[in-house]
Amino acid sequence: MADLPFDCVGFDLDGTLLDTHRDLGEAVNHALRSGGFEPVPVDSAADLIGGGAKVMLQRALDDQGGVPKDEFRPLYKTMLAYYGENCAVHTAPYPGAIEVLDELAERGVTLSVVTNKFEGFANDILGQIGLADRFACIIGGDSLGKDADGNYRAKPLADPLLMAREKSGGGSFAFIGDSSYDIGAARNAKVPVVAAAYGYCDRPAEELGADAVIASFGELIPALEAIART
Numbered sequence: 499m500a501d502l503p504f505d506c507v508g509f510d511l512d513g514t515l516l517d518t519h520r521d522l523g524e525a526v527n528h529a530l531r532s533g534g535f536e537p538v539p540v541d542s543a544a545d546l547i548g549g550g551a552k553v554m555l556q557r558a559l560d561d562q563g564g565v566p567k568d569e570f571r572p573l574y575k576t577m578l579a580y581y582g583e584n585c586a587v588h589t590a591p592y593p594g595a596i597e598v599l600d601e602l603a604e605r606g607v608t609l610s611v612v613t614n615k616f617e618g619f620a621n622d623i624l625g626q627i628g629l630a631d632r633f634a635c636i637i638g639g640d641s642l643g644k645d646a647d648g649n650y651r652a653k654p655l656a657d658p659l660l661m662a663r664e665k666s667g668g669g670s671f672a673f674i675g676d677s678s679y680d681i682g683a684a685r686n687a688k689v690p691v692v693a694a695a696y697g698y699c700d701r702p703a704e705e706l707g708a709d710a711v712i713a714s715f716g717e718l719i720p721a722l723e724a725i726a727r728t
């Protein structure tokens with residue numbers, strides 16, 4: 499097997515490597531119920547994911563008229579506490595993911611995760627499903643701290659992707675993600691990017707502006723090879 503033309507490959511987590519929507523949806527609903535709001539259908543929780551936990555809950559509450567800032571905080575804490583206890587109940591890798599991670603590793607590629615989830619949750623989930631050891635690093639939405647305005651230095655900024663590349667030993671890097679946060683981060687970092695159309699895309703995958711679009715995990719390696727040829 500030939501070496502892949504990329505030294506390192508980074509993966510988004512929710513909607514790219516793992517189908518997490520059910521556990522995230524249950525956590526949102528737990529918080530919504532605790533505040534007297536209507537739960538969302540768990541399958542539609544996928545539409546809320548991408549910008550991290552806070553954005554997810556904010557979107558769900560905005561759909562029901564929103565809440566003042568002081569009422570948001572306790573709901574957010576309730577959601578995080580619930581998710582911490584129940585983050586890997588239904589969560590699983592997408593079909594074909596393990597085989598592709600195996601093949602990439604066999605072909606000498608260093609793997610990493612760059613998610614807008616908190617790093618602690620990402621570590622916990624990947625540990626519980628037995629995948630954590632495959633990655634040179636797991637960068638979360640909070641891993642790089644906050645900027646001067648108090649916002650986490652997360653995707654779509656380039657910084658977390660550049661950190662993943664550095665922690666992977668440097669060299670050529672490609673990224674896979676399912677949302678505009680991912681494609682934006684890759685564009686900002688000036689690295690090639692593949693869009694996962696099977697994920698929680700906030701726009702049609704073909705319109706995200708990625709270098710390639712895949713409909714299933716099994717299409718990833720041919721897509722990376724095709725990008726490298728262009």
Ligand SMILES: O=C(O)COP(=O)(O)O
Binds near residue numbers: 546548554615
């Ligand atoms: O939890 C989220 O909203 C985003 O997580 P992701 O960056 O792994 O897609």
Ligand SMILES: [Mg+2]
Binds near residue numbers: 511514548697
């Ligand atoms: Mg995602």
